[in-house]
Amino acid sequence: MIEYFVAKRREPYETLAGKLILATSIMLFSGSLLIGFIFFKFNEDILMKNLRRHGRSEADLVSRAIHYGMLTAQYEAMQHTLEVLATSEDILDIQVLSPRGVTVFASDPETQGRTVKMSQPMAESIMGREPPPETITTKEGEKLLRFLLPIRNEPACFTAACHVHSERERVLGVLQTDFRTTAIELTRQQMFRGTLVFGAVAVLSASLMLILIFYRFVTRPVAELELGMKRLATGDLDTPINIKSRDEMGLLAETFNTMAQDIKRYRENMEDWTRSLQEEVDKKTAEIVNAHEQIINAEKLASLGRMAAGVAHELNSPLTGILTFTHLLKDRTPPDRKQDIEDLDLIIEQSERCTKIIKGMLGFARKGVSESMETDVNELLDATVEMVKNQIKFHNVQIWMEFVEDIPRLTIDPNQFQQVFLNLLTNAADAMDDRGSISIATRVVGEDPERYIEIEVTDTGPGIYPNNLDKIFEPFFTTKPVGQGTGLGLPVSYGIIKKHGGDMTVKSKVGEGTSFFVRLPLKKEGEETG
Amino acid sequence: MEPGKNILVIDDEEIVRISCTRTLGPEGYSIDTAEHCVEGLYKLKQKRYDLVLTDFKMPHIDGLELAAHIVAKYPETKIILFTGYSTEGTALRAVQQGIYHYMEKPFTPEALISVVKKALAG
Known part of the structure; x- marks a missing residue:
């Protein structure tokens, strides 16, 4: 039997299922990476918004906490309040800056009196607007969120007993609150790690499931089909492919089985035909042999007939002599010699019988009368x-x-x-x-x-x-x-x-x-x- | 008895020639014999024969051909043809050649005398 399929071991990436699983895994991986990234960014955004809101409200709280102190010019109490507020885990530093950028009050008394560098948000806040919070990195590498709240002039201020501010001043100073983002950063990192782990687990489990699904619905039926085709190629037409599913694989197997049955039927028909042809040939051969023998026999018979006819003709003349001379002898025999006459009659009778036998022989050769x-x-x-x-x-x-x-x-x-x-x-x-x-x-x-x-x-x-x-x-x-x-x-x-x-x-x-x-x-x- | 009638027997078989001579001689006929056609034709030239007895089957020349020749050349001479086994075919051919008498071999003396008489009378 011809080996149609060379048994070749394929690497997993060469198989259909392997290719599909690889492609799907890559897609799944990139997809989950993208989704994780978007999810992460979205969550980070929410986190940052919350942080800002929280920071803003705390900055507001600070401003309100020191409001009375400033109005009443109770600077020591105000300083104390600032220091207490700065002990909060979230708050690193609180400073009250003059419109010129000089630190008037600070939670860290050491920074009092310093002039801060003028920056765009600072300028905006001096102008009376509230800039969006600014992300600052300290020398130590700590990330901060800096809120700048303008301290606007109000009747209570310029009518205060201290008379520090005149009515014309719109902004009396800027409240600078630095929030620590460490906790948030930690959360963010955790979230990032979580997303990464979750994504990896999801991709892995999805791949595993895919492998299982592919094995069940693709690899196994394909192997079964391949086996069936090999069987067909080696001439086994009786073992059908056993795939019961109703999907395309099942349909393929069914079509294949039908085809195998058709081939089997055709092959049987052909074998039948060949057999009957062989029988016919044998029969005809036998007939030819028989006819040949008949011809030989007929030829033998014909030559036999010719010989018999020749012999018969040759015998006619001596028989004529025997008959003639017996008759002559009988005519000469005296009537009283009865025994002699009887004997001669016997010769005549037997000669005549010979004549008839010869005529009979000749009669067979021709159409006998x-x-x-x-x-x-x-x-x-x-x-x-x-x-x-x-x-x-x-x-x-x-x-x-x-x-x-x-x-x-x-x-x-x-x-x-x-x-x-x-x-x-x-x-x-x-x-x-x-x-x-x-x-x-x-x-x-x-x-x-x-x-x-x-x-x-x-x-x-x-x-x-x-x-x-x-x-x-x-x-x-x-x-x-x-x-x-x-x-x-x-x-x-x-x-x-x-x-x-x-x-x-x-x-x-x-x-x-x-x-x-x-x-x-x-x-x-x-x-x-x- | 019809003495004086000349009969020629042409047959390659000596026993047939002797048989004819011994059968017809006592009947008063004058019998000559010839072994083959050539001798027979020679004898026909020498003498006038009333009757020729010849075999159908002879070497060299077919008896039927010889008979046809005799019929043509000697119309007054009667012919009796000896045949081994007569078929309708040979009988017909003989009649077509103008031969009215033929005899099947082997024959008895009686039969021969009877046929010869009939031929010479006709």
Whole structure:
């Protein structure tokens, strides 16, 4: 069997499922990365907003906490308040700055009196606007959120007892509150890590599930299909692919199975066809061989016929001499020498019989003109037996005769029927290997108007096999060794019997013997001999 | 008895020639024999024959051809053709050649005398 599929081990990334899983995992990974990033950014944004709001409210709280102190100019209490507020974990530093950027009050007293660098938000807040919180990194690397709240002038201020500020000043200073973002930063980092871990777990579990799903719905059915195709390629058409699912794989398997069945049917049809073709060829070959044998036999017979005709012609002249001189001798014999005359008559009679035999032989070669006459079958059989019993062939053959008395005469050609009986006797002797017994019987059978004379010739030979029984009347069928039988004896006899309106049948039992039955019709009442 | 009638027997078989001579001689016929056609034709030239008996099958020349020749050349000479086994075909051909008598071999003396008489009478 041709190996259609070279068994090749494939790496996992080479398989369909492997490719799909890899591609999906990459997509899943990038997707979750993107989603995680967006989620993270979104959360960070919320966190920052919350931080700002929280910071803003705390800055506001600070401003309100020191409001009274400033109004009443209770600077020490205010300083204290600032210091207390700065102890909050969230707040690093609180400063109250003059419009010129000088630190007037600070939670850290050491920074009091310093001038801060002017910046854009600072300028904005001095102008009376509230800038958005600013992210600052300290020298120590700590991230801060700086809120700048302008301290606006109000009646309570310029009417205060201290008279520090005039009514014309719009902004009296700036409250700078620095918030620590450390906690938020920590949360952010945690959130980032969480997102990352979650994403990784999600991608991994999704990939695992994908692998399982692919194995169940793709890899396994594909392997099953591949196996089925290999089986098909090696000629196994009987094992179907067992995929029961109703998806495309199932459909593919079903189509494949149908195809395999079709191929199987076609193959069987073709095998049937080939077989019947082979049978036909064998039959025709046998017919040709048979026909060839028949041609050879026919040729043999034709040359035999030619030889017989030649011999017959050659015999005619000496027979003429024998007949002539016997007659002359008989004419010369004195009438009182009866024995001599009888002997000479016997010579004449036998010479005439020879003449008829020769004519009969020639008659077979051509289309014989039969000479029918009223004949006593018993006498004819007697004469035939007389003729054969002195032959060497019949020396060890016992011949039993059982004839019906007063047998009705038959209008037949005695010469031809002598040949028929001769043939039957010779065949019987041949069958018994010239050793055994032959019984000949005659009887009248049937009722008027269908009456027959039946002649039975039975031998004690080995019998004829049933499959040969049908063939024995076929021309050229013989079981005798090559060159001994022409296969024409029985067919010719059969033809003679048929020509006389009779029939010949055979019964045989292997190991016991064979009986031939010749039936010849008796003339109906009143029918003329013609 | 029809003495004086000349008969020529042409047959390659000596036994046939002797048989004819021995059968017809005592009947008063004058019998000559020839072994083959050439001899027969030679004898026909020498003598006038009333009847020629010839075999249908002979070496060199077909008996039928010989008979046709005799019929043409010696119209007054009768011919009896011996045949081995007469078929309708040979009989028809013989009649077409102008031969009215033929005889099947082997024959008995009686049959031969009867046919010869019939031929010479006709």
